[in-house]
Amino acid sequence: MFLALNSGKGTPNTISGPRQPGLPYNLGLAVLLLFSALERLATTKADPDLWGYLAFGRLFWTSGHFPYQDIFSYTPTLSPWVYHEWLTGVLFYPLYQALGSAGLQLLKFGLGLVTLGLVYMTARRLRANVLATIVGLFIVQGFLTMGYSPVRAQVFTYAFFALTLYLLETARQTGRWRVLLLLPPLQILWCNLHGGFVAGLGLVGLYALGEALSRRPFWPYAGILLISGLATLINPYGLEYWRYLIHAVIMPRPQITEWNSVFQDYRTGIGQGELLYLISVVTILGSLAWWVRWRDLTAILALGLTLYLGIRHSRHLVFFLLLTGAYLPAMLTRFLERITSDPKLISVGKRLGWKMPAVVGLVLITSLGIKIACCNPLALKIPPLPEKTRGSDIYYPVGAIEYIKSHQLKGNLLTEFNWGEYLIWILSPQCKVALDGRYETVYPEELANQYFDFINGRKNWREFLEKYPPEMVLIRSQGKAYGLIHAEQQWRQVYLDQGCALFVRNDNKAVIRERL
Numbered sequence: 001m002f003l004a005l006n007s008g009k010g011t012p013n014t015i016s017g018p019r020q021p022g023l024p025y026n027l028g029l030a031v032l033l034l035f036s037a038l039e040r041l042a043t044t045k046a047d048p049d050l051w052g053y054l055a056f057g058r059l060f061w062t063s064g065h066f067p068y069q070d071i072f073s074y075t076p077t078l079s080p081w082v083y084h085e086w087l088t089g090v091l092f093y094p095l096y097q098a099l100g101s102a103g104l105q106l107l108k109f110g111l112g113l114v115t116l117g118l119v120y121m122t123a124r125r126l127r128a129n130v131l132a133t134i135v136g137l138f139i140v141q142g143f144l145t146m147g148y149s150p151v152r153a154q155v156f157t158y159a160f161f162a163l164t165l166y167l168l169e170t171a172r173q174t175g176r177w178r179v180l181l182l183l184p185p186l187q188i189l190w191c192n193l194h195g196g197f198v199a200g201l202g203l204v205g206l207y208a209l210g211e212a213l214s215r216r217p218f219w220p221y222a223g224i225l226l227i228s229g230l231a232t233l234i235n236p237y238g239l240e241y242w243r244y245l246i247h248a249v250i251m252p253r254p255q256i257t258e259w260n261s262v263f264q265d266y267r268t269g270i271g272q273g274e275l276l277y278l279i280s281v282v283t284i285l286g287s288l289a290w291w292v293r294w295r296d297l298t299a300i301l302a303l304g305l306t307l308y309l310g311i312r313h314s315r316h317l318v319f320f321l322l323l324t325g326a327y328l329p330a331m332l333t334r335f336l337e338r339i340t341s342d343p344k345l346i347s348v349g350k351r352l353g354w355k356m357p358a359v360v361g362l363v364l365i366t367s368l369g370i371k372i373a374c375c376n377p378l379a380l381k382i383p384p385l386p387e388k389t390r391g392s393d394i395y396y397p398v399g400a401i402e403y404i405k406s407h408q409l410k411g412n413l414l415t416e417f418n419w420g421e422y423l424i425w426i427l428s429p430q431c432k433v434a435l436d437g438r439y440e441t442v443y444p445e446e447l448a449n450q451y452f453d454f455i456n457g458r459k460n461w462r463e464f465l466e467k468y469p470p471e472m473v474l475i476r477s478q479g480k481a482y483g484l485i486h487a488e489q490q491w492r493q494v495y496l497d498q499g500c501a502l503f504v505r506n507d508n509k510a511v512i513r514e515r516l
Contacts, residue, residue: 028361029134033141034113035368040144041112042377045394047149048437049085050092050104050380052421055428056083057093066236070442072424074412074432075451075468077442082237082244084195084441088153091193101150101380108151109377111159112144118162119325125169128329132336136329139284142277143321146314150380154318157196160186162322164200168207168221169326172298177220184224184231191232195245199319201229203302210298248440255417255452256439258315265314274314282307285324288331299327385499386478396422397500400474404431407494409504411471417455419474434468457481473503 059067068080083089095103116137123133147154164183171179183204190197208221235241253259257270262278265271285303294300302323310317384398397419403409404427413431415423420436435443435451443451454464457480473491475481477500485491485503495502 025357026130026134028358029131032361032365032368033134033137035365035372036138037113037116037141037144038109038377039368039372040141041109041148042372042375043145043149044105044375044377044379044381045149046380046382046396047152048394048418048421049152050150050421051425052436052438053085053089053092053153054096055421055425056086056089057091057096058425060086060090061093068236072428072432072436073434073442074470075434075447076444078444080237080240081442082241083438084191084241084245084248085153085193086236087189087192088156088194092151102378104151104380105378108148108155111155112148115159115162115322116141116144118159118166119322122162122166122169122326123329125166125173126326126330128333129336132332133329135336136332137325139281139328140321140325142281143318143325146274146321147318153194154196156190156193157199158318158322160190160197161199161203161319164203165323165326168204171220172207172211180220180224184228187228187231188234191241192235195248197232198245198249201225201232202305204228206302206305207298210301214297244441251440251445253439259313261312262310262314262317271314274317278310278317281321281324285328285331288328288335292331292334294331296327299323303327385497394418395499397474397502399497400495400500400502401426403495403502404472409472412469413472413474414454414465414468414470415474416476416479417452423474431472434464434470455479455481457484469505471505475501475503477501 055072056067059071067083070077070081092104095107099106119140120133120137123136124130128136143158147158163186167179167182171177183200187197187200190200204221204225208218208225211218211221232241233239237244257265257268260268260271262271262275266275288294303320306316306320306323310320382398383395386393386395397415401423410430411432412434413423413427414434415436417435417437417439420433421438423431423433424436435448439448450460450464450467453459454461455475461481461484473481473485475485477496477498482501486493486501490506491503492506493501494504
């Protein structure tokens with residue numbers, strides 16, 4: 001009882017599934033999966049990067065030219081400004097203007113379900129049966145929680161990665177190589193929406209390598225990889241895009257938690273559930289692969305590399321889970337075939353009948369539906385204060401922003417990393433920021449390091465403040481920099497709440513206006 005590959009040329013052998021269970025059972029499970037996926041997608045806390053997309057989109061549509069130079073910062077910036085998510089902003093801005101937060105959320109829901117559907121189609125292409133495929137998607141649907149905060153350019157990357165996988169497997173299983181010709185135009189669109197297009201190129205490269213090592217046709221993959229790579233040069237920045245990208249891929253990002261390893265997250269307490277979930281998925285995958293003696297070298301290479309990258313940087317775990325969702329059901333099909341043929345289990349199933357599973361499923365679907373409706377899934381939540389929850393502490397200085405607006409304060413504003421993009425969306429052009437979440441796309445690495453020295457209250461924290469003096473400082477009231485600024489005589493605190501504090505220089509004209 002095993003799954004093996006042909007040792008020579010040709011299409012890899014796949015598992016022939018057992019007799020399909022009844023349509024009502026599959027349909028019920030599919031509906032339950034749909035509601036479960038919608039519940040996971042129904043997150044509403046706005047991600048800081050969203051505001052950067054919208055700010056770029058507004059600039060693109062209102063300036064009359066393509067923005068190659070940053071206008072939102074008062075500190076030195078890179079030239080040109082290589083914004084790899086530029087097309088995302090161009091699409092998001094009119095959608096947000098027309099439909100508000102509902103438009104962005106509906107786009108997220110749609111792309112999330114499309115991604116899930118593409119993984120389902122890939123598993124079925126590998127001849128997994130419907131029941132095993134749905135169960136497999138239940139196992140890996142954690143990727144919807146990890147990668148779909150409202151709402152980021154990554155939603156395009158995950159959908160295009162799943163589509164790339166489906167096209168690769170379609171070509172591999174059928175020998176219809178022409179389907180691979182869809183990959184170059186896909187890469188043109190993908191590389192202008194998000195820098196994650198590299199994952200797609202990497203997957204094509206792994207298929208070329210795996211098929212070559214398995215002594216099967218690999219030239220179609222190698223050829224389309226070359227063409228797809230050249231296609232990515234069709235972007236507003238040309239070759240400069242790749243120069244930026246190489247630097248961005250290898251640079252460390254110790255200040256951004258999603259670039260932490262899963263073990264770092266576990267030690268800090270923000271990724272304990274994530275690590276246990278990953279261990280569970282790997283255990284299930286490994287056990288089934290051993291049970292069926294799985295020897296698909298191409299798939300093993302893809303899973304192994306994405307698992308390694310996911311362990312190093314938790315944001316990459318989504319790719320491992322997408323691949324697992326495609327490959328696991330074929331193995332699960334054989335496992336379910338074996339256990340469902342056990343006379344004892346058949347006897348238990350007959351005694352239970354269909355009523356008990358139907359009642360349980362209906363209760364679960366109803367509870368998920370109520371939960372989805374109660375969270376107002378088409379809204380975007382902008383927390384004004386820190387929340388007493390484990391994990392992400394994203395919130396926004398809403399009170400301080402209202403103070404700035406009501407007192408008509410203007411000038412250069414030194415603020416927190418996670419708040420910068422929101423401020424350029426809300427306060428530009430009356431205020432410019434020192435540094436924001438666009439990070440390496442805009443700012444020199446040396447400047448960013450000096451900025452984080454200030455924010456983290458390190459020994460040389462004054463250097464950034466003196467080198468790039470702002471008119472206002474807006475920081476977390478519980479952060480390390482707060483006490484340092486508060487002790488400085490040249491700064492006066494004009495606003496304070498549980499989440500943020502606003503300081504203005506005593507010699508600033510804005511302060512004089514505020515006093516009057």
